[in-house]
Amino acid sequence: MHWTAGTLGFVLVAGCAGGYFIYQHFNGNIDSYDADLGDDRPSAGAEGAMNILLIGTDTREGQDGKYGDTGSPGHADTTFLFHVAKDRTNATALSIPRDLMVEIPECKTEDKKRIIPGSPRAMFNTSLGQNERGPDCTWKTVEKLTGIRIDHFMMVDFNAVKTMSNAVGGVEVCLEKNINDPDSHLNLSRGRHVVKGEQALAFVRTRHSVGQGGDLTRIPLQQQFLSSMIRKIKGNGTLTSPTKLWNLADAATNSLTVDSGIASIRKLSGLAKDLGKVDTKHITFATVPVADDPLDKNRLVLKERDAKQVFAMVRADQSLTDVKGKNKKKPTPKETSKAAPADVRVRVVNGSGVMGAAQETVNWLQNEQGVIRSSNGLNAPADVAKTTLEYARNRGDQARALAEMMGLPPTALKMTNKDAAPLEEMVLTLGKDFEGAGIPLTAPTTAPSDLQRVNADQQVCAK
Structure with a gap:
């Protein structure tokens, strides 16, 4: 037809x-x-x-x-x-x-x-x-x-x-x-x-x-x-x-x-x-x-x-x-080790322009991914185009774990040249490319x- x-x-x-x-x-x-x-x-x-x-x-x-x-x-x-x-x-x-x-x-x-x-x-x-x-x-x-x-x-x-x-x-x-x-x-x-x-x-x-x-x-x-x-x-x-x-x-x-x-x-x-x-x-x-x-x-x-x-x-x-x-999955950050979900500490900040996106993400991380040490950082000072994850150089294992869960591309990862304190959180800033908790920011390689x-x-x- x-x-x-x-x-x-x-x-x-x-x-x-x-x-x-x-x-x-x-x-x-x-x-x-x-x-x-x-x-x-x-x-x-x-x-x-x-x-x-x-x-x-x-x-x-x-x-x-x-x-x-x-x-x-x-x-x-x-x-x-x-x-x-x-x-x-x-x-x-x-x-x-x-x-x-x-x-x-x-x-x-x-x-x-x-x-x-x-x-x-x-x-x-x-x-x-x-x-x-x-x-x-x-x-x-x-x-x-x-x-x-x-x-x-x-x-x-x-x-x-x-x-x-x-x-x-x-x-x-x-x-x-x-x-x-x-x-x-x-x-x-x-x-x-x-x-x-x-x-x-x-x-x-x-x-x-x-x-x-x-x-x-x-x-x-x-x-x-x-x-x-x-x-x-x-x-x-x-x-x-x-x-x-x-x-x-x-x-x-x-x-x-x-x-x-x-x-x-x-x-x-x-x-x-x-x-x-x-x-x-x-x-x-x-x-x-x-x-x-x-x-x-x-x-x-x-x-x-x-x-x-x-x-x-x-x-x-x-x-x-x-x-x-085709559909070969690209590796996200370079670190080879990966933290357990319960050991990942992250604060989620909403720069997407979508009301409630940060809390939606925290709920998903805690209830479906086991990231119990995640928190709502409320709204960013201004909306941003791209989602980013900022992490200290000694938190690469946590960044790798979160990047895989979120489907973050390598370009989203921003490592700072310092070590984090024991209880310090990474900062995940949601951008306008964020489509919803659990929706990868890189194109998924498999269908539901x-x-x-x-x-x-x-x-x-x-x-």
Whole structure:
């Protein structure tokens, strides 16, 4: 569906007699959108890496009332943040649940004629369609949520699932039980099936008859479908067959809206070639860590610590799969000895600008790390950009222990040229780079242990 949109670029055959016709044909299929993002955006991540926002909208336009909710403008029903590593060895697709409660920033209407006030708490899927919001509002919402700067977006509708699954000759899916869902109209027996057209759309829409019956249950089905489509495209000669590739590219471009920065076949071709370099076994689908919303059992909120850990990995271009030679942990201070947690003495000072950060850190150190000799040094004289740990030269073992717990980079350690008195504390000053107690300041090299994920080379059966 979304990932495969990039493959359309391979239809361009340089120098062939029909090249101009092909170029004009597919360029004419693509809808372009000028995103208005403003200046308040996250800083760029690793140079050469790409972050693409993939939006599946549930608009009923042109569906003749088949799926209910006739006249809906379409919301951000299925959304992936797709990160491609700068060295093209791996890619990560993060699913963002539509029922997640988020802050939606101030945006312009899709026609850019009116300002829509921001909302401090709203369902993620309303970042598109609701109050005439356009895809750039979803773009801004995801950047606000994750702190990850997005380079481009692609948006498709219901038709993309039907036409693209037909174009590849069907997509293999797997079920652990019989499913007969009157809402999505999916009726399949237990086992493996090849689905296409309306049946493929029913598969990615079904949720009431699998798992717990919610959006979190539906997301793994969508991930299974996309993984299987990727394997099909790479493995059945689609990219080397002019007929198959034409059908796929025509289906993709007819359902595709992209930002103006990539709104041409030539630019999408370059993007396709980059994506084609990634080995399927190193394309990971995962779901943003969430928990039940305490204010509404039908909604979700971020699982803050785990979500920040995953977002930090993406920002730092860390792979969620075991790519040879990557994710090697860098040693923090040079000292070889390490003090026991109970022997670490540290005063935590808050220069982050976040109220309560020092006490939050002290609580975490004492209750979860065993640093019982930690204390709250209250606020720094002024906010600081970077977190630092100042320690005396005879406290290297304590500095090493605390640096490992906090995930401090070597640049954060500041050794003074003196010896500390027996009861003297080190000083940990939290900076604006501090994201929360237990969130490493260096990019984590491993994802949360319970992160929902699946690699694109794996066939996972829906439960």
